[in-house]
Amino acid sequence: MHSLFFPKEFVYFDKICSRYNIKINQTLKQIDLDKLGLSVRACICLKRAGITKSDQLLNLSDSDLMKIRNLGKKTYEEIKECIKGINNNCATDVKSEVFCKDDSRTIILMLNNQKIIYKCMGVTDEQIANSVLTTIFNLKKSKKIIEMQMSPKIIEFLTMKGYLFWDDVYTDRFSLLEQLRICQFNECVIELQELCRFQIKRKEKVLVYPGRESIRNFIIHNNYKKPEDIINNIKNTDNDEIIEFIEQLKELIIFDN
Numbered sequence: 001m002h003s004l005f006f007p008k009e010f011v012y013f014d015k016i017c018s019r020y021n022i023k024i025n026q027t028l029k030q031i032d033l034d035k036l037g038l039s040v041r042a043c044i045c046l047k048r049a050g051i052t053k054s055d056q057l058l059n060l061s062d063s064d065l066m067k068i069r070n071l072g073k074k075t076y077e078e079i080k081e082c083i084k085g086i087n088n089n090c091a092t093d094v095k096s097e098v099f100c101k102d103d104s105r106t107i108i109l110m111l112n113n114q115k116i117i118y119k120c121m122g123v124t125d126e127q128i129a130n131s132v133l134t135t136i137f138n139l140k141k142s143k144k145i146i147e148m149q150m151s152p153k154i155i156e157f158l159t160m161k162g163y164l165f166w167d168d169v170y171t172d173r174f175s176l177l178e179q180l181r182i183c184q185f186n187e188c189v190i191e192l193q194e195l196c197r198f199q200i201k202r203k204e205k206v207l208v209y210p211g212r213e214s215i216r217n218f219i220i221h222n223n224y225k226k227p228e229d230i231i232n233n234i235k236n237t238d239n240d241e242i243i244e245f246i247e248q249l250k251e252l253i254i255f256d257n
Helices: 013-019 040-048 054-058 062-066 073-087 125-139 152-160 166-171 173-182 186-197 213-222 227-232 240-256
Strands: 023-028 101-111 114-121 200-202 205-207
Touching: 013 125, 013 152, 040 073, 054 073, 062 073, 101 125, 114 125, 152 186, 166 173, 173 186, 213 240, 227 240
Parallel strands: none
Antiparallel strands: 023 101, 101 114, 200 205
16 A cells, blocks of 8 residues: 555555556566476476576466476476465575565556556655556546545545546446445445536536535535536635635636536
């Protein structure tokens, strides 16, 4: 979990990577099989199949491994455990000086039919997360949930599920509402329903009904149906929170037009 664009307790970076199909691969050093702690029999079988380095070993599928001649069940399981160990950065009997991963990361992400691949070296996990999120926000020109007037509880719920953008939330609204009901987050159910019900889609721009109680009561009490109704009646309130919302709404309306 990384604290970047959101408050720390709201960000679940692994979930975000999973939702947006982002892969962060740590570069592997090429290590000789003899240094991986494998038995003599396992090494001989692999070398006969042309496998001499750790990176070749990691590229083997289960079916490829099973096709290797004279590879018994015990040796097969031994090699599988070795592969698992390398992936977990703790290969069996591998000495620390030949550790399998270096300090570079290859980042692969695909958004809006664009595939971006780049490498980071000598950076922390937080810096990598910051780089990835910045790239996502630059590529996907949609309304970010952190820019919307939502309650902290529903923001936490959505980011815990890996959501960053309102259009993705709206697309999955039925399943999200069901999950909220199962968790008995009744206030969040009502809030998300209102956000969906009052959204006005204009091309790729989305205006949504806010979740704050003062703003909600102001709109319901005056029976406003359109954003223009709210903007044109700003004089009907002296509440700073509502006025701030109306000013933000003006900017959205102007930008959208």
